[in-house]
Amino acid sequence: xxxxxxxxxxxxxxxxRKRAGRLLTDTTEFMNIQYGDVIELDGTYFLVLRDEKxxxxxxxxxxxxxxxxxxxxxxxxxxxxLVFYEKFPVSLGSMEIECFRSPRKEARILDxxxxxxxxxxxxSRDDAAGNNVRVLDVVQGELLSLAIDRLEADxxxxxxELLPDILDKFAExxxxxxxxxxxxxxHGDIRRDHLWIEQGxxxxxxxxxxxxxxxxxxxxxxxxxxxxxxxxxxxxxKFCTTFNIPRPGFDGLADVPLEPGDFTxxxxxxxxxxxxxxxxxxxxxxxxxxxxxSASEVFYPSVDELLEELLPCIDEIxxxxxNT
Amino acid sequence: xxxxKILIAVDASENAARAVGYVADLLAGSxxxxxxxxxxxRPPNRDLFADEASWIxxxxxxxxxxxxxxxxxxTTLTGRGLAPQSVTIAYVPHCQSPVNDxxxxxxxxxxxxxxxxxxQQRGDFGTLVIGRRGVSRAEEFLFGSVTTKVTHLxxxxxxxxxx
Numbered sequence: 363x364x365x366x367x368x369x370x371x372x373x374x375x376x377x378x379r380k381r382a383g384r385l386l387t388d389t390t391e392f393m394n395i396q397y398g399d400v401i402e403l404d405g406t407y408f409l410v411l412r413d414e415k416x417x418x419x420x421x422x423x424x425x426x427x428x429x430x431x432x433x434x435x436x437x438x439x440x441x442x443x444l445v446f447y448e449k450f451p452v453s454l455g456s457m458e459i460e461c462f463r464s465p466r467k468e469a470r471i472l473d474x475x476x477x478x479x480x481x482x483x484x485x486s487r488d489d490a491a492g493n494n495v496r497v498l499d500v501v502q503g504e505l506l507s508l509a510i511d512r513l514e515a516d517x518x519x520x521x522x523e524l525l526p527d528i529l530d531k532f533a534e535x536x537x538x539x540x541x542x543x544x545x546x547x548x549h550g551d552i553r554r555d556h557l558w559i560e561q562g563x564x565x566x567x568x569x570x571x572x573x574x575x576x577x578x579x580x581x582x583x584x585x586x587x588x589x590x591x592x593x594x595x596x597x598x599x600k601f602c603t604t605f606n607i608p609r610p611g612f613d614g615l616a617d618v619p620l621e622p623g624d625f626t627x628x629x630x631x632x633x634x635x636x637x638x639x640x641x642x643x644x645x646x647x648x649x650x651x652x653x654x655x656s657a658s659e660v661f662y663p664s665v666d667e668l669l670e671e672l673l674p675c676i677d678e679i680x681x682x683x684x685n686t
Numbered sequence: 687x688x689x690x691k692i693l694i695a696v697d698a699s700e701n702a703a704r705a706v707g708y709v710a711d712l713l714a715g716s717x718x719x720x721x722x723x724x725x726x727x728r729p730p731n732r733d734l735f736a737d738e739a740s741w742i743x744x745x746x747x748x749x750x751x752x753x754x755x756x757x758x759x760x761t762t763l764t765g766r767g768l769a770p771q772s773v774t775i776a777y778v779p780h781c782q783s784p785v786n787d788x789x790x791x792x793x794x795x796x797x798x799x800x801x802x803x804x805x806q807q808r809g810d811f812g813t814l815v816i817g818r819r820g821v822s823r824a825e826e827f828l829f830g831s832v833t834t835k836v837t838h839l840x841x842x843x844x845x846x847x848x849x
Contacts, residue, residue: 457824466733578831
């Protein structure tokens with residue numbers, strides 16, 4: 363078949379002829395690939411539906427190198443990540459590091475985690491120009507952070523009734539990151555936007571592994587810090603900050619003296635010492651959180667060491683729930 | 687361990703140059719010392735490059751910079767009176783180096799600090815010298831520090847940290 367219309371009329375006869383675009387085997391010019399185009403990859407056809415968008419602070423930011431597609435043969439929704447060698451500075455509080463997008467890294471991790479439900483699934487193929495295109499399954503579900511945000515329980519109820527089960531699943535997500543580390547890989551961009559709850563199973567699923575940076579002596583430190591940030595979000599049911607703590611709707615103690623050492627190492631307005639505003643947070647769990655504070659003298663060198671201290675805390679919250 | 691066998695662990699940084707300068711000043715005109723200037727290769731991260739050719743090119747540029755630094759370091763030491771035969775250069779390649787062939791002794795790249803200490807133990811170096819740049823605690827937590835790890839893990843030798 364020599365053009366997109368022929369392919370579409372075979373696999374999707376209802377598709378309007380006037381919307382049929384080009385048949386592409388080279389995805390280098392990803393900015394020009396749009397709705398109605400068909401990408402051929404190793405004999406498989408993908409109808410381009412739209413550019414993927416990243417949503418933050420209510421603003422949609424199009425990712426032109428990420429295409430929402432339909433695999434024409436199977437009808438399945440897929441995400442095609444095209445090659446975009448982007449180099450950009452990422453601010454981590456007061457620090458700035460240089461990050462890169464690496465298709466090669468993501469493709470390698472997709473191979474490593476094939477069949478492991480704790481990670482997004484997919485495969486990679488080179489297009490005719492040698493661009494490494496990643497073909498990803500769409501994770502059915504929603505962002506963990508949005509699901510947590512939507513819970514209507516007050517913090518104390520959330521903490522004792524819901525958090526232990528959430529932390530069990532988070533611990534599994536941490537083990538998944540530990541699995542990457544044991545294989546010499548890192549996630550590279552652990553944050554709220556990259557952890558989903560899978561519909562049906564309720565499992566936590568990591569997405570987007572293409573970030574990388576120059577490694578130094580602790581190649582996994584940034585991942586562990588990302589896990590710490592997520593843990594702070596989960597325990598607090600939000601990030602407790604100098605912005606929201608003084609507000610009338612804050613559901614913890616707002617009139618407690620807070621010191622610089624109570625806040626996180628990199629985000630100086632984000633509280634790590636959650637026990638100060640939620641006094642029922644057990645000391646043991648608070649101690650784990652304080653490893654990510656600017657007052658900490660030690661940092662978890664591995665996911666295993668983080669889990670070693672976190673797991674007993676989950677049981678402790680459960681025991682306290684029964685006692686209260 | 688022989689305290690007069692001195693190992694200076696370097697990269698091509700100013701801190702490493704300071705460490706070399708310190709040893710040169712300290713040993714100026716002395717005899718009976720054997721100094722080895724050690725570099726453990728840390729090639730550019732392969733994932734940052736679109737293709738093999740650009741990665742190799744970056745590796746070559748880095749290697750040239752490092753080898754130039756090592757020669758300058760030797761010149762600094764001999765220029766202060768150390769006998770040329772008492773100053774040795776050791777370049778330990780990465781096991782998957784883009785520019786150096788596989789060697790019997792190579793670095794896996796998992797920890798430069800451990801590689802340095804392994805070299806020190808095997809070579810019976812009683813003194814280990816290393817530079818230190820002033821990193822913030824945040825940076826040290828997130829990315830680690832070779833110098834900090836060396837000082838924590840070193841055994842049976844004296845470590846001089848030059849800042």
